[in-house]
Amino acid sequence: MSAVDRRTFLAVATTWAAAPVWADTDRFALIGQPSQGGWLRGRVPVGTTALRLDGKPVDFATDGAFLIAFDRDAAPVAVLTAVGSVGAVDQRLAIAPRAWPIEHVDAPMHPPGLPDAEFARLRSGELARIGAARAIDSGAQGWRQAMIRPAHGPISGRFGAQRVFRGVAAAYHSGMDIAAPAGSAIVAPADGMVVLAAVTDLFTLEGHLVILDHGLGLNSAMLHARKLDVAEGVMLRQGQTIGEVGMTGRATGPHLHWSLTWRGRRLDPMLFTA
Numbered sequence: 025m026s027a028v029d030r031r032t033f034l035a036v037a038t039t040w041a042a043a044p045v046w047a048d049t050d051r052f053a054l055i056g057q058p059s060q061g062g063w064l065r066g067r068v069p070v071g072t073t074a075l076r077l078d079g080k081p082v083d084f085a086t087d088g089a090f091l092i093a094f095d096r097d098a099a100p101v102a103v104l105t106a107v108g109s110v111g112a113v114d115q116r117l118a119i120a121p122r123a124w125p126i127e128h129v130d131a132p133m134h135p136p137g138l139p140d141a142e143f144a145r146l147r148s149g150e151l152a153r154i155g156a157a158r159a160i161d162s163g164a165q166g167w168r169q170a171m172i173r174p175a176h177g178p179i180s181g182r183f184g185a186q187r188v189f190r191g192v193a194a195a196y197h198s199g200m201d202i203a204a205p206a207g208s209a210i211v212a213p214a215d216g217m218v219v220l221a222a223v224t225d226l227f228t229l230e231g232h233l234v235i236l237d238h239g240l241g242l243n244s245a246m247l248h249a250r251k252l253d254v255a256e257g258v259m260l261r262q263g264q265t266i267g268e269v270g271m272t273g274r275a276t277g278p279h280l281h282w283s284l285t286w287r288g289r290r291l292d293p294m295l296f297t298a
């Protein structure tokens with residue numbers, strides 16, 4: 025895609041929700057360039073009663089709008105199906121592959137000082153809390169928005185990079201790292217409800233962790249905060265302050281790690297911001 029094409033695409037992508045008139049109501053209206061870690065927004069054909077992605081049910085809003093997104097390791101083809109009273113409409117989607125970089129990290133793979141058994145015991149409880157938070161559907165409408173970066177600073181770690189901790193290969197990097205100074209503001213990247221806020225407690229890896237539900241299954245997680253100023257259940261507007269950047273949990277310096285997920289798929293935050 026050329027620079028001009030990309031600008032046009034972003035302009036269309038950020039204003040799509042303001043254009044409710046679609047030329048052909050019997051077909052899917054789709055906006056976006058589906059790729060690994062990316063998204064597609066659209067509107068179902070008129071009369072649609074159920075939407076499926078690769079055979080699995082997907083939610084859509086009462087106005088017919090929806091968002092679907094694709095995992096870092098998504099297969100090259102997906103099929104979107106609208107089921108209505110007169111039959112089904114299939115839309116084949118080509119998901120562009122990405123080349124993921126190798127990133128070397130000068131830190132141990134596990135948090136120092138915690139024996140493996142103790143880490144495993146704590147971790148199962150933490151993962152249960154994260155899973156329960158991500159299962160909440162708050163009805164927030166942030167999934168319709170072009171997102172903003174939740175902190176100001178250079179990007180110091182990209183989504184999808186395979187990390188090698190002092191020579192030991194680990195899981196790929198699940199979010200975007202923003203190297204903001206300690207104490208600088210963390211803001212909501214889009215409208216959303218706070219579904220998890222570790223305000224007084226620390227997660228072993230994430231430290232003071234906050235998770236927002238943006239609706240239709242789209243979630244943001246923000247890690248390593250020095251301080252969080254929000255409580256669970258609070259509905260936030262895009263740009264509203266959440267807390268302060270820090271280095272709690274497993275972090276070698278102050279930064280904000282921002283990750284996005286949609287129904288278990290891990291997404292590239294870079295593709296959700298204009």
Ligand SMILES: [Zn+2]
Nearest residue numbers: 181200201281
């Ligand atoms: Zn990170």
